[in-house]
Amino acid sequence: MTTLAMLTYDDALERFEPVIGLETHVELGTATKMFCGCPTEFGAEPNTQVCPVCLALPGALPVANKAAIEATIRIGLALNCSIATWCRFARKNYFYPDMPKNFQISQYDEPLCVDGWLDVEVDGETVRVEIERVHLEEDTGKTLHVGGATGRIHGATESLVDYNRAGIPLVEIVTKPVVGTGGKAPLVAKAYVTELRDVIRSLGVSDVRMEQGSMRCDVNTSLSKPGAEWGTRTETKNVNSLRSVERAVRSEIIRQANVLEAGGKITQETRHFHEDTGETTSGRSKETATDYRYFPEPDLVPLAPDPAWVAELKAALPEPPRVHRKRLQDAWGLADAEMQAIVNAGAVELIEATVAAGTSADGARKWWLGELARRANEAGVELGAMNVTPAQVAQLQQLVDEGKLNDKLARTVLEGVLAGEGDPAAVMAARGLEVVSDTGALEKAVDEAIAANPAIADKIRSGKVEAAGVLIGAVMKTTRGQADAKTVRELIIARLG
Amino acid sequence: MSDVTRATAAELGRLLADGEVSAEEVTRAHLDRIAAVDDKVHAFLHVDNEGAIEKARKIDQARADKEQLGPLAGVPIAIKDVIATKGVPTTCASKILEGWRPPYDATLMERINGAGMVMLGKTNMDEFAMGSSTEYSAYGPTNNPWDLGRIPGGSGGGSAAALAAYEAPLSIGTDTGGSIRQPGAVTGTVGAKPTYGGTSRYGLVAFSSSLDTPGPCARTVEDTALLHAVIAGHDPRDSTSIDAPVPDVVAAAKLGATGDLTGVKLGLVKEFSGEGAEPGVMAAFRDAVDALVKLGAEVVEVSCPHFLYALPAYYLIAPSECSSNLARFDGVRYGLRVGDDGNRSLEEVMSLTREAGFGAEVKRRIIIGTYALSSGYYDAYYGQAQKVRTLITRDFTAAFEQVDVLVSPTTPFVAFPFGSRTADPYQMYLADLYTIPTNLYGGPAISVPCGLSEGLPVGFQIMAPTLADDRMYRVGAALESALGTLTPPDLEV
Amino acid sequence: MAAISREEVAHLARLSRLAVTDEELDRFAGQLDVILQSVARVGEVAADDIPPTSHSVPLTNVLREDVVVPGLGPDEALSGAPDPAEQRFRVPRILEEEA
């Protein structure tokens, strides 16, 4: 029996051309749900944010949230889409317990926004990702699977449903197929989702947090021989971080290439991405997929956004993140590579806010890309999730600039801030970490050090100034590091010089 | 007043306002009547004795305290069991909702309660309002007070029979394809379907969302108008509710009652001029038209060529919407659950629950609707039906350029015996032949008694343009002034 | 020719989550066939240039302000539940292919 050698990623790309497509769902940050007045807070007690409408009690009716329509139009405009002058909601019919009506109010052949694009940067090159549609729909409830080993649906004996999330407005953004990116396809996918996240965040319509599920991504992948028709695509669900977007595309390219190379066929199916293994496994086959029986939602009337209103929304759009970043880069005087490092670290907004709080760009960058990036990496969390605000970082740097903290003390103060002990100034005071600038106390410490080290003192007196280091060390020890080394040195020279 | 159950709502309102009778007395008289005759009629699925007495006492107290009260304060009313009533069982005459007590009130219940009216209970109907005879109620049919062996119409047979049996002076119905008007016709009572969007659907358990319209039922046109005025008007909780002033239907009914229709043009729908209708029904209808002419009305024959396609279009649109609306009855959040033995999957339990909880007619319509919406059939069925809807609306628009209202018999036949149309569902559907076009168009229509055929009531239908609900009340009241109301034979108590 | 077969009715019943019996399948197939043949007449009159009507009232842009309205408490929300557990709605195990 012969075993076929596994194709590597590079082998795969020598033989096949990948085509990818992305469907992204974004939960809007409106105060209330899409079709009822229930609040949308994350993490509330189960079934406390529900009403007859979002529980689908018999007789209840939906009324669309104006803020959600506005947010969707703004997303469409930011993605360079045309906004429909007339469109409708449609019912997507299928049975699932987290969907209380057993249909989802969505949009079908008449989406609110169509035909846009988003430029993304990959390795210094601009790739234009075309947007097919942006539409509005409602989220489902959350299901807790009980009795299985892992809390997953597999092996569970029963499930418990919480409808707090049911009916939260969800914007679906669908790209056209992205072709011709070759081996960069995984990076393009990641760059697109990143840029999309930044665009939506800049609009202030969602907190777009993948780890909390307010932004969720499905990735379509297919392979074809160069010049041949596109292959069968798979849809990978459960891709819940930026890193996973890249990994999911990469692993699906390798998997499909190996299937095809072995003479197999790709099944059109849903696949699930697993963060732990970085691989996808087969889900539901599309062949047995249900017929959704879409039809216009009779309980809601059509939407006909007033072109004047749309023009107003367009005029009020914020600067696109790419343009904004370029402006910051110029203002901060950074080279492309330096700016890229900030972008990659997800620190643009953090540094911007820190600078806005009164710090130099260099000072802000030093903290966010240095000590804080290191700690975030150690803790395995995103930089923005660290327990410190840009204002606190600004204050910390200010204390350094004023000479009240040296670098070492500042790091200790930061530790206190991260531990929740308060603002840097408060931590400094509480822990007594301020640089000793009281010359009386310092002079006393210097005199004691000279007295305790007569031989060293003689060396300095004889002109061997470099020996002062020993005395400085002794002073720092007695002041528990809180002295300013430069001042100590000056005092020693003044006494013995 | 010897027997308040025979009084009209308008009369009761005056007696109550004058202190001649208390709301509690009126309520007790009706509850007593229900207790005496409902074994025979079975108009009610639930009678709220305590709730009704309590509400009546509150109104009496309010009146004693000189609070400002509306014209129907203290007047009892029966509510079709498809309307959500907070804390009071709401079953839609289905096993799947047996015992469900809604945690909220329908908008029209808020208005009825706000008007100081006293709800007596919930009335029987065809399951989920699908049917024309109440034979599809999961809790047994309602019997027509004119002949207990015959159907009271449907789906709102309970709301109509309760009026004819003097169990209530007013009731609420819902009309998707004729479910207010056809029961009104066959029980000799009045039933009005308001303009779609003129009365709120919030809290009306949906059958076919684009057609369902709640409306008033009574024994006189004036009473119907009084109730119409209470429940109509914009509701921000219903996206399809019209934000426009409600026409003054009470004034229109009073105007019509003067018996003068000079200058009013009636359109006789050519396509509904007899084919398929019983001869006795057509005879009573023609006599009624003659009576209106005597009051000064002018009669014109108008052609509405697409009305004959209304029935097939309706039997695609309504089941399609129903297949989706009824998907929520799955045994997860409320209602029946069957077969959950700890072993079966959710899909199996849902399927067993829906199989056990729905009756045959509901299942038929769900299956037809699922079929009509399926990819591959959508264009041929649902899509085409939506186009027919456009054509029917055009017919109405053209007709109303020539005439003020359109008239026809309400239904082709008088009350039929139980079981005579259940074997072939399509024969049952024909009962709604004349009422359905209005639902597809969205305009208002009323059924007013116009005499008897073979000793059973015949209904006269008046259809008006969208938002011109007042016109049908004027013509209806004029007809009533000419022909009088009908009194059913006494139920032997 | 029959408009609808027994197998099609069985498929539609499955889609609609109705565990119909064999006897019902036979009966429904016949009845639905009659109904569908009758309603198929809608195809006779509706030409291509006729726009469909989905709503009888010509309303657009009926929207609500983004303001919180009090809803139901968890007790009310779960008051009709056939099988509540841990303030949630309990359901039997969900088949994976449905996910």
Ligand SMILES: [Mg+2]
């Ligand atoms: Mg979606």
Ligand SMILES: [Zn+2]
């Ligand atoms: Zn809600």
